[in-house]
Amino acid sequence: MTLEEKQKEIVEDFAIYDDWMEKYEYIIELGRDLPIIEEEKKTKDRIIEGCQSQVWLDSSFADGKMHFKADSDAIITKGIIGLLIRVLDDEKPEDIAKCDLHFIQEIGLHEHLSPTRSNGLASMVKKMKMSALKALTTNDSEQKA
């Protein structure tokens, strides 16, 4: 499935909920299902401090694809992280770096990604894209060498 198709799928998943509380119930479930980052990996350099909740992000690059693991101390934040990972995990760095995460807007959760929300999510997306960019440049130079 392409990154674009994954976004479409999430939007369809959410279309069945017309009530905010149901939507959040689903997000909380996603948060519970998220494979959490190992305790020993919750180190200072993986922390993204938000004013309201904390996020840990672990990015890696293997076989031409990016892999992300993340966690948060707040379950709703974790659920939204789950969605972001579903879209961005196992994708090529060039696709991640230039992607537009429009699904967040379409399912009505964009407020959580606004930079003023200070829950660490906006910074997390930025960090995911930055690590994709970094993978791209190291990949390029490795191929040239």
Add this chain to the structure above:
Amino acid sequence: MDSTIKRKFSVREIREDFPALRQTIYGKNLIYFDNGATSQKPQYVLDAINQYYSKDNANIHRGVHHLSQKATSEYEASRKFIAAYLNAKSSDEIIFTKGTTDGINLVASSFGHLLNAGEEILISAMEHHSNIVPWQMLCERKGCVLKVIPINKKGEIIQDEYEKLLSSKTKLVAVTHISNSLGTINPIKEMIQKAHVVGAKVLIDGAQSIQHDKIDVKDLDCDFFVFSGHKVFGPTGIGVLYGKEALLDRMPPYQGGGDMILKVTFDKTTYNELPYKFEAGTPHIAGGICLGKALEYLNQFDIESIKKHETELADYAQDLLLTFEDMNIIGESKKKTSVVSFIVDGIHPFDMGTLLDKQGIAVRTGHHCTQPLMDFYKIPGTVRASFAFYNTKEEIDTFIAAVEKSIGMLK
């Protein structure tokens, strides 16, 4: 408004005065329990803002024309009213500021100028960042020493420790009247007396008290008292610094510019007298006028009936919250204002706040700009419901049901 005959205290009628309360959020009637962050505005204040900008707008203290004189006299009448409301000796002791934060920074900069290296400033462990950081900056600049009066688990300043910290080196005690995170009402009158024994001055952060209680600066005998207009049903961007005249006279100006001068030459400038010495530039004229209107509005009521209603709300909410399992109330002083801060074991305040929001309830979550206090309790933050006199028990019932639903979803 005539304040000698008090208006009957009817919550139903008071609610009619606040248009912002009549709206729905996500299809639910708004329940506004974030009054500690800012209060809603009564029509009386909204009309005054509208009147000012649509009819009376002019710059003050500088025009001979009719409008300028009208604006000036209203601005100065407001200052007089505020002085009387606080029982200040004269309106020269009322400095208009941008708010609490601005008032504290003014004192830190200007009173701070009179301090010397090694001299001490005391604050409490429950202060808002705006009553911490300006003092840290001053200490860095002047080599003063910042000391923190500890609190107990209930969220009360430990008076014995306070007395121990006071010495002839103490030049200023800066404490909050009421804690925004805990609701604790500090015994400031006694604390002021104790500070004066060692010759220290006292600044009271009144951001959370002006809207809940009668403030009498003469009776308190505080040296400075600061508050924000927006938390007392007035506009944002305006606030007041009260300072004792003799003290303000000794302090150098804060900012330079128009209005604060008597005569300017390139060789030497002489400063204007109080209160203008501290009000450089065109002030927030509408704000100054309408802050007076907000206090006039509040002054229609007997403050005791407001206090009684608000205390009932807080007690009611707290009792109901405590029926939930794993519920922790943060701030358990016997002397509290209408703030209930809580955290449920295993539930992050952010999650609770998000779900309450979607049920139409506005509360504050997080550290409430008191990070050191959250560190003291070893929690990431709390959910804080803060009530105003326009809130009702019915709203609390809805809130409690929403908390119950949220706990069910999050546990």
